[in-house]
Amino acid sequence: MTEELAEEQVSAPALTFEKFGFDKAIMKSIKNEGYETPTPIQDMAILPVMGGFDLMGIAQTGSGKTAAFCLPTINKLIYNHVKPNPYKPKALIIAPTRELVMQIGKFIDQFSRGTPIKSLVVAGGQPYQPQIRKLKYGIDILISTPGRLIDHMGSGNVKLEECDTFILDEADRMLDMGFIDEVKEIQSNLNTGH
Ligand code: AMP
Numbered sequence: 207m208t209e210e211l212a213e214e215q216v217s218a219p220a221l222t223f224e225k226f227g228f229d230k231a232i233m234k235s236i237k238n239e240g241y242e243t244p245t246p247i248q249d250m251a252i253l254p255v256m257g258g259f260d261l262m263g264i265a266q267t268g269s270g271k272t273a274a275f276c277l278p279t280i281n282k283l284i285y286n287h288v289k290p291n292p293y294k295p296k297a298l299i300i301a302p303t304r305e306l307v308m309q310i311g312k313f314i315d316q317f318s319r320g321t322p323i324k325s326l327v328v329a330g331g332q333p334y335q336p337q338i339r340k341l342k343y344g345i346d347i348l349i350s351t352p353g354r355l356i357d358h359m360g361s362g363n364v365k366l367e368e369c370d371t372f373i374l375d376e377a378d379r380m381l382d383m384g385f386i387d388e389v390k391e392i393q394s395n396l397n398t399g400h
Pocket residue numbers: 239240241242243244245248266267268269270271272273
């Protein structure tokens with residue numbers, strides 16, 4: 207591919223965020239953040255994720271991939287929202303490091319402002335009790351590192367039977383770090399069809 211072509215592809219998406227039909231609270235946050243045009247990974251991933259399709263996305267850090275999976279997930283949960291049951295998140299995001307889950311959690315907080323969506327970050331190295339209290343209250347989106355998630359599942363504080371969105375961020379790094387058994391165990395607890 208010539209350099210000229212590559213550049214044309216990167217700058218090709220002309221969609222605006224209006225096109226996705228996001229909830230107005232999300233649109234307000236998008237405006238507040240100063241996002242004008244979706245990045246290529248957002249352009250390609252948002253509609254399929256909103257439609258409930260399985261998707262594997264590959265994009266560099268800094269390409270807007272967090273928004274590409276978080277925005278359609280928040281949007282899906284806003285529609286027909288019912289308060290989540292204790293210990294039963296509706297969407298699960300796993301990522302390999304504490305820093306990464308905190309970063310995703312912060313992003314979700316920002317973009318679910320003004321919506322009924324509740325999210326929680328659980329990572330190792332933090333006390334269990336506050337996490338368990340929030341899990342009991344009921345949360346929509348759980349963001350976790352694999353190890354701590356499995357601890358909570360083992361003690362019955364996370365139950366995945368009502369979870370129908372499963373996102374693995376930096377899946378390649380998760381495998382490099384040896385999390386394959388944990389990922390398989392988590393996956394086996396999800397609804398059938400995943
Ligand atoms: P990420 O690749 O998810 O780590 O995102 C990198 C940075 O780009 C973050 O600061 C995002 O807030 C920002 N960002 C994501 N999507 C857009 C967009 N469509 N327009 C402008 N900035 C964006």
